[in-house]
Amino acid sequence: MSVTNRYISRLSQQTLALVLAGGQGSRLHELTTWRAKPAVPFGGKFRIIDFVLSNCINSGIRRIGVITQYKSHSLVAHIVGGWAGFKSEFGEFVEILPASMRTGKAWYLGTADALYQNLDIIRTHKPKFVLVLGGDHIYKMDYGPMLASHSESQADVSIACIEVSTEEAAGTFGVVVVDNNCRVIGFEEKPDEPTEIPGKPGRVLASMGNYVFNTSFLFDELIKDHDDKNSSHDFGKDIMPQIIEKNMVIAYPFGGITDDNQTEMLPYWRDVGTLDAYWSANMELVALEPELDLYDQSWPVYTHQKQLPSAKFVHAEEGRTGMAVNSIVSGGCLISGATVRRSLLFSNVDVRSYSLIEDSVILPEVTVQRNCVVKRAIFV
DSSP states (O other): OOOOHHHHHHHHTEEEEEEOOOOOOOGGGGSSSOOOGGGGTTTTTTTTTTHHHHHHHHHHHOOOEEETTTTHHHHHHHHHHSSSOOOOGOOEEEEEEEEEOOSSSOOSSHHHHHHTTTTTHHHOOOOOOEEESSSSSEEESSSSHHHHHHHHOOOOOOEEEEEHHHHTTTSSSOOOETTEEEEEEHHHEEEESOOOOOBBBEEEEEEEEEEEEHHHHHHHHHHHHHHTTOOOOOIIIIHHHHHHHHOOOOEEEEEEEOOOTTTOOOOOOEESSSSSHHHHHHHHHHHOOSSOTTTTTSSSSOOOOOOOOOOEEEEETEEEOOOESSOEOTTTOOEEEEEEOOEOTTTTTOOTTTTTESOOOOOOOOOTTTTEEESSSSEE
């Protein structure tokens, strides 16, 4: 192991990751009727939260707290079933931190308040850095280089950002305004006209909702925010605008800032907060060479899954052949005399004879009856 790798490994061991997983995800409508957004199925057999948790494990961060609130039973059951195998004797854990009125009579009032109400728990782990992560995005990211950048820059806070177009960011993402040295000089909460990257017309840095804090600095800011009666206790709206002017806040561009003649693909990161975005991100996976490679054994995505039989395809008659083309079909599925094209089927889906599924996402435990045609749909 090189000196650099040992340095990053040591930083990872000094870090506590806190995953904000209490989001309601109301724009996903029926998908979040009975579950929090991070618990929504994705990619055939995963849940959305599996991606951030896998990033932590692959980055060498094995002290993780998951902050839950909205309709958390499905999420908690998933974490207990699939993420409880850590070695406590080695200081490893995934702890669930539910809203429990630890500091008063209120549930979590915002993302900042969610951390404030767990200050006593954070203190017991004595981290040097606190890595605050959103639990509802799909991406692969090594947090080690971000921790190294944070440490070397002597920043109080580092914000993970990704370069997107002005049109994509407008009214949708928090936008980080930087100078030529990537020091943050402003933070815009979902602006209609976002500020562009210096020297890069039409391109902006969108906040990924991931932050590295020096622990003592985080404590001070959370206490200040708690005492501010006019605050909504949200990181993007309240914490970040307050600290930028007087403190060292650095933007960490995920994948760097591209040159004007950049031809390579930007790093993969998807906000799947709407039905259209959720459908599109799932459908991208059935491409011949998808940007998000779930078969990459060097950066595996872990999950908890039921013990299921392999997918089965039956009948081979004229007009009644069980088949799937350019599709992902998960365990427990039965394709009985039906045709599936360019679609993603989650676990235990039953598609019956003479049916056609095209360009669709079929969630777990769904039965598609005979003679049905499903196109460009999310089927629950």
